[in-house]
Amino acid sequence: MNQQIIEPLAKFHAEVDKYGRFTLPKATRKRYNIDQSDFVELIVRIIKENEILNRVHVLVRVAKDGKIYLPQKVVKEFSIEQDDILEVLLIRYFKIDDLLTEEARKIKHLLKNKYEVITTTQEREILTSLQMFK
Secondary structure: OOOOOOOOOEEEEEEOOOOOEEEOOHHHHHHHOOOOOOEEEEEEEEEEOOEEEEEEEEEEEEOHHHEEEOOHHHHHHOOOOOOOEEEEEEEEEEOHHHHHOHHHHOOOHHHHHOOEEEOHHHHHHHHHHHHHHO
C-alpha cells in the first residue's frame, strides 16, 4: 500500500504565556510572509505528560510579534496554564482579503465559534484536504 504522507505547512512546539498566548515562530512567519493581522488556521494539540489529550481546530488572527491568542474558552476548558507546551500545526494562512475566497468560507464557522474540538480522524481529514489546495 502506497500511502502519501500529508504534512501541514509547519509543525512546532510552543510554550504558553500567562495570557494563554504563544508565538508563531519568526522563521515560519518569514517563510510564508505572515504578518500582523493575518489569519492562521491551526490545529493545536494539547499535551500533558507527553500524551495528546485533545486537538482543537482554530482560525485566529496574528497579533504583534507573531503572538497567537488562544480562545479563552479553550484555555479554560482544557486547563491550559502558563509554561504548558502545545504542539501546533499550521494548516493555512489568509490575508484579510483572502477570507472572501471559497477556500476560506469552508472554515469561516471557526471565526464565529472560535474553535472546534476535533478527533484524530477529523485532524487527518483536515490534513488530507490540504492536498486539494497545493
